[in-house]
Amino acid sequence: MINKLIAKMLPFFPERIIWIFSKRYISGKLLSDALAESRKLNQNGVVVTVDLLGEYIKNLSEADRYKEQYIELIKRFTEEKVDGNFSVKPSMFGLLIDKEICYLNLRDIVEVADRCNSFIKIDMEDSECTSNEIEIFRRLKTEFPSRVGLVVQAYMRRTLDDVKSLLDLHNTETPLNFRLCKGIYIEEERIAYKGYQEIRDHYVEDLRFMLMNKIYVGIATHDKYLLDKAYEIIDELNVSKDKYEFQMLFGVAPKLRQSIINRGHRLRVYVPYGKQWFGYSTRRLKENPNMVWDIIKAMFVSR
Ligand SMILES: Cc1cc2nc3c(=O)[nH]c(=O)nc-3n(C[C@H](O)[C@H](O)[C@H](O)COP(=O)(O)OP(=O)(O)OC[C@H]3O[C@@H](n4cnc5c(N)ncnc54)[C@H](O)[C@@H]3O)c2cc1C
Incomplete structure (x- = not known):
């Protein structure tokens, strides 16, 4: 209390x-810090997704600056041959000011990722952003089918319907690619499940749906209960190791992280850096x- x-x-x-x-x-305030930490993680058999910190901008000129920094980040990591991809928060590119400009900014970033043979995951922010983030994902996935993925949050009442609504973009060559997390923003009860076990139950339901439908999923959690459920479902459905990965946050639960690696699963760490x-x-x-x-x-x- x-x-x-x-x-x-x-x-x-x-x-x-x-x-x-x-x-x-x-990982630090500078790109060089993120690079150094990502290299260390790669050396330990862990891949990364790098996030430049910043969100909910007030002025579109900030979006231009962030876009340039992301482009530099993607090019630098590609030159340095870091094994990883990139995560972006749409509110950093003006989602709540002008969603078309946000889309165009993200499109420029995904285009660079495409040229660099890389991948962009769109983080999911609070419920004010959800529908627009899904719409932007839909547009980008249609144009760059193998270069973009989306985060979904198990605590949102709408999530399974959202996932189903995107199935028309799913196929065996370029499957849908989600990160499934519990959700971190504070939401009202009419929008999000609130009970601890209730959120876990919906997480398991969403995960099962994704794996049954051969959707690529980043299982993003540090909750041992959910990790055990995920292992069970993976075994039961005989899902091959290239159809999913586990994901954890930089600095959180390193022992648990090692136990996932020891079991032979692919593990990605979310590496945030920046002044914000x-x-x-x-x-x-x-x-x-x-x-x-x-x-x-x-x-x-x-x-
Ligand atoms: C790779 C990744 C990307 C994410 N992206 C998003 C996103 O785009 N949108 C979004 O809303 N949420 C995102 N999240 C956050 C997520 O929604 C949860 O808020 C967060 O992961 C905690 O939930 P949990 O499943 O780990 O379970 P919890 O029950 O919250 O945690 C389980 C245990 O893990 C440990 N733990 C968890 N978090 C921390 C921490 N910060 N520091 C120290 N110990 C901790 C604690 O020991 C805790 O008991 C992301 C999480 C991960 C791992």
Whole structure:
């Protein structure tokens, strides 16, 4: 309870305190930091998806700057032969200001990814963005069938219907490619399931549907219960190893990560970097209020 209260007050904490805690979950502030951490992960048999931090821009000129940075990122990682792909947040490219401009910005990025033989995953943001993010995904997937994927959130009541509505884009050569996560934004009960087990049950239902329909899925979770359910479904349906992967966040549950690798599954780590780390970090802190005590401790040791 007290942790939750403190978590709500996080935006009022000094940034330097939050950074002490956050740096564990962020590869660094620079592209070179993301590159160094991605190389280390590759050396340990882990592939990456790299995310330049930033979201919910207020001015479209910010979108232009972010687009240039993503293009530089994709080219650099391709030149350096890093085994990985890229994740983007549409609100960083103006989704909530002008969705057509957002689409055009993302299209430019996917075009570069296409030339670099790479792949872009569209992160899913809060419910205000969902329909537009699905629509942009639909347009990009139609034009670049093997270059783009979408995140879906098991806590959203609409998710299974959304997945079914995209099946017309699915085929054996260029299957739909989803990342399935629980969902991190705070949503109203009429929009999202709220119960912990209820969200897990819907996650399992969505995952089973995807694997039964041969949709490529990134199983993004650190929840041991869900990992065990995923292993069961993979065995039961005899899904081959190239039809799915597991995904985890940078800095979270390294032991669990190793156990997935030891079982011989493909594992991708989400590697965020950039100067706009505050929103990403505070969202994760609010979700895991127990970590608030790490911040309190940091306040004392950093004085
Ligand atoms: C690769 C990846 C990409 C994602 N992309 C999106 C996205 O596009 N949109 C979106 O809404 N959400 C996204 N998420 C976040 C996701 O929705 C969940 O909020 C998050 O993964 C926590 O859910 P969980 O399944 O790990 O289960 P939980 O029950 O939340 O966590 C299980 C256990 O994992 C550990 N854990 C989980 N998170 C953390 C953390 N931050 N720090 C330390 N320990 C932790 C804890 O020990 C916890 O007990 C993504 C997650 C991953 C792994």
